[in-house]
Amino acid sequence: METVIVWFRNDLRLADNPALHAAVAGGARVVPVYIHAPEEAAPWPAGAASRWWLHHSLASLNASLQTLGGGLILRRGPSVDTLRELAAACGARQIYCNRCYEPALRSRDQALQSALADEGIECLFSNGSLLHEPWKLKTKSGNPYRVFTPFWRACQQQRTGAMPVPAPETLAPLPPALVSLSLAELDLLPSIAWDPGLHETWRAGEAAAQARLRAFAETTLAHYPEWRDLPDKTGSSRLSPHLHFGELSPRQAALTLQQHAQAEPAPNLIRGTEALVRELGWREFAYHVLYHYPHTTDEPLDARFAKFPWREDADSWRRAWRRGRTGYPIVDAGMRELWHTGWMHNRVRMIVASFLTKNCRIAWQQGARWFWDTLVDADLANNSLNWQWVTGCGADAAPYFRIFNPVTQSRKFDPQGGYLRRWLPELAPLPAPWLHEPWTTPPAVQRALGLEIGVDYPLPILDLKQTREQALAVFRSRVRRAGS
Numbered sequence: 001m002e003t004v005i006v007w008f009r010n011d012l013r014l015a016d017n018p019a020l021h022a023a024v025a026g027g028a029r030v031v032p033v034y035i036h037a038p039e040e041a042a043p044w045p046a047g048a049a050s051r052w053w054l055h056h057s058l059a060s061l062n063a064s065l066q067t068l069g070g071g072l073i074l075r076r077g078p079s080v081d082t083l084r085e086l087a088a089a090c091g092a093r094q095i096y097c098n099r100c101y102e103p104a105l106r107s108r109d110q111a112l113q114s115a116l117a118d119e120g121i122e123c124l125f126s127n128g129s130l131l132h133e134p135w136k137l138k139t140k141s142g143n144p145y146r147v148f149t150p151f152w153r154a155c156q157q158q159r160t161g162a163m164p165v166p167a168p169e170t171l172a173p174l175p176p177a178l179v180s181l182s183l184a185e186l187d188l189l190p191s192i193a194w195d196p197g198l199h200e201t202w203r204a205g206e207a208a209a210q211a212r213l214r215a216f217a218e219t220t221l222a223h224y225p226e227w228r229d230l231p232d233k234t235g236s237s238r239l240s241p242h243l244h245f246g247e248l249s250p251r252q253a254a255l256t257l258q259q260h261a262q263a264e265p266a267p268n269l270i271r272g273t274e275a276l277v278r279e280l281g282w283r284e285f286a287y288h289v290l291y292h293y294p295h296t297t298d299e300p301l302d303a304r305f306a307k308f309p310w311r312e313d314a315d316s317w318r319r320a321w322r323r324g325r326t327g328y329p330i331v332d333a334g335m336r337e338l339w340h341t342g343w344m345h346n347r348v349r350m351i352v353a354s355f356l357t358k359n360c361r362i363a364w365q366q367g368a369r370w371f372w373d374t375l376v377d378a379d380l381a382n383n384s385l386n387w388q389w390v391t392g393c394g395a396d397a398a399p400y401f402r403i404f405n406p407v408t409q410s411r412k413f414d415p416q417g418g419y420l421r422r423w424l425p426e427l428a429p430l431p432a433p434w435l436h437e438p439w440t441t442p443p444a445v446q447r448a449l450g451l452e453i454g455v456d457y458p459l460p461i462l463d464l465k466q467t468r469e470q471a472l473a474v475f476r477s478r479v480r481r482a483g484s
């Protein structure tokens with residue numbers, strides 16, 4: 001019987017996995033493999049929270065493969081040597097995988113494909129993670145898109161109608177001669193137990209992704225357009241880590257929601273589905289930008305903001321931001337949610353990013369790095385695009401003069417303060433008017449509540465108005481200088 005290799009990467013699922021499907025369709029025996037090679041993703045190897053997720057996702061994938069009669073071979077890199085050795089050991093001449101779009105992994109894949117081709121081993125790539133391949137969409141003038149709305153219009157016109165492909169029903173047992181590392185040997189879990197919050201919050205794996213998608217469709221979808229901006233509600237899908245690790249494809253997500261909305265036709269379900277699919281469109285846009293402008297992981301797309309005079313003397317502000325001790329409750333709540341759960345609400349991500357890049361005037365790259373290490377959904381395309389969006393230096397970015405006021409945002413999107421109270425228990429007794437700006441709480445009220453602002457919770461580390469004006473002056477001068 002012919003043997004082929006299926007190389008799993010960011011596609012840790014069995015259903016709608018085009019590479020796995022193509023391998024099985026050929027009737028060959030399939031050897032599924034995952035290769036841990038963080039150095040090949042440099043300078044963006046997976047951060048600590050992502051490694052935690054990866055560990056649990058691999059465990060789940062292995063269990064699913066075993067249920068079908070197969071299993072997962074775990075190895076360490078270098079990928080090219082490992083694949084060469086595995087191919088020789090099982091007599092495979094073909095390696096099936098789904099494409100990666102991160103710049104380092106694209107280069108790695110190209111080099112590996114030609115090195116293995118020289119030895120008669122063929123690498124066959126499929127699209128397992130995007131609705132549209134980035135090179136297939138071009139503006140009328142033949143350039144990549146830099147603005148979301150026309151990009152999304154083009155995507156909608158290009159609808160492929162392709163349906164998800166099924167998971168295999170059975171797999172042949174692995175060749176006994178092939179040895180696998182144990183999952184523990186990949187050393188993905190933290191040595192210090194900082195992860196209980198992640199355990200409380202998440203279940204990794206394909207089955208958990210499907211369950212979350214179903215629960216979202218049944219309980220939240222109809223309210224998504226209104227609720228998605230309210231951090232106190234579970235108003236968004238929380239599918240981001242599942243999508244990042246490919247436990248769910250965007251095609252599966254979009255189709256399941258569309259079918260749900262059609263089965264129980266209700267205007268709210270249709271509206272919710274359209275809104276959610278549009279967010280998947282932002283994900284597509286982020287991959288499009290990453291593919292065509294690979295330098296944007298580290299440099300701004302808008303060259304006017306290269307060599308920007310970021311503050312070099314703001315270490316204490318950066319530390320306070322990371323630890324959720326800036327004295328601005330919505331910023332601190334977000335940063336503590338991130339630390340505890342590995343995730344942060346989208347609206348709050350925008351607020352904390354604006355605070356770091358505008359009020360603290362700390363380089364967006366430093367914020368992106370912290371997110372990279374702490375988010376379970378850390379995704380090079382989405383993270384780079386969104387940090388630049390907030391800063392005002394990226395594709396279709398918010399104008400540089402949009403500076404979120406954390407107090408106004410907090411009042412507007414968490415009016416009852418439920419989100420603030422959850423993540424800042426020391427402020428829980430404060431009545432709403434003061435909760436959003438605790439430093440204004442009269443001393444008598446503080447005494448009555450047994451709370452001292454400045455002791456139990458920090459005073460603001462900076463003045464919002466003053467730092468806003470300074471940021472505007474610096475940003476404006478950059479834009480003017482570039483225009484002159």
Ligand SMILES: Cc1cc2nc3c(=O)[nH]c(=O)nc-3n(C[C@H](O)[C@H](O)[C@H](O)COP(=O)(O)OP(=O)(O)OC[C@H]3O[C@@H](n4cnc5c(N)ncnc54)[C@H](O)[C@@H]3O)c2cc1C
Nearest residue numbers: 236237238239240279280282283346349378379382383386
């Ligand atoms: C500064 C900053 C950094 C971010 N970093 C990341 C990141 O590393 N990884 C990541 O997946 N998202 C990132 N986002 C985008 C967004 O915050 C998350 O995708 C979203 O909060 C995930 O929650 P959800 O799955 O409930 O989203 P939903 O609202 O349910 O959206 C469904 C899916 O659409 C996609 N999506 C939603 N919003 C965006 C967006 N603005 N850009 C791109 N895709 C989007 C995600 O895949 C998401 O899972 C970032 C946003 C900001 C402002």
